[in-house]
Amino acid sequence: MDTKKEIQAMFTxxxxxxxxxALPSSSGEGRYLTAAAFxxxxxxxxxxxxxxxxxxxxxxxxxAVNALKNFYFYKSELDDAEVISIYRKVxxxxxxxxxxxxxxxxxxxxxxHTA
Numbered sequence: 652m653d654t655k656k657e658i659q660a661m662f663t664x665x666x667x668x669x670x671x672x673a674l675p676s677s678s679g680e681g682r683y684l685t686a687a688a689f690x691x692x693x694x695x696x697x698x699x700x701x702x703x704x705x706x707x708x709x710x711x712x713x714x715a716v717n718a719l720k721n722f723y724f725y726k727s728e729l730d731d732a733e734v735i736s737i738y739r740k741v742x743x744x745x746x747x748x749x750x751x752x753x754x755x756x757x758x759x760x761x762x763x764h765t766a
Contacts, residue, residue, distance in 0.1 A: 658672050
């Protein structure tokens with residue numbers, strides 16, 4: 652496994668369909684907080700890596716969407732939801748609750764949940 656692309660920490664907010672991930676930069680020298688939330692029928696992903704700034708796709712977005720779908724695997728409305736990526740700095744908040752990275756359902760390896 653490429654440890655440069657491993658989720659380092661994972662958070663949620665009670666009563667919301669959201670995950671916030673601490674992910675390394677592509678070089679492995681920095682970190683980005685990347686949030687994926689289900690809002691009005693769409694998955695909105697926000698972070699501030701250079702690729703997001705120029706509206707290019709990056710692995711941070713894919714990892715956040717996959718983590719959201721895996722963590723909330725019982726919410727079928729996420730399966731076909733449109734993904735919108737926005738350039739937005741994510742800042743830690745006291746309302747975040749750290750959760751265990753669900754390795755057994757493939758979040759660390761970016762695999763889909765198949766149960």
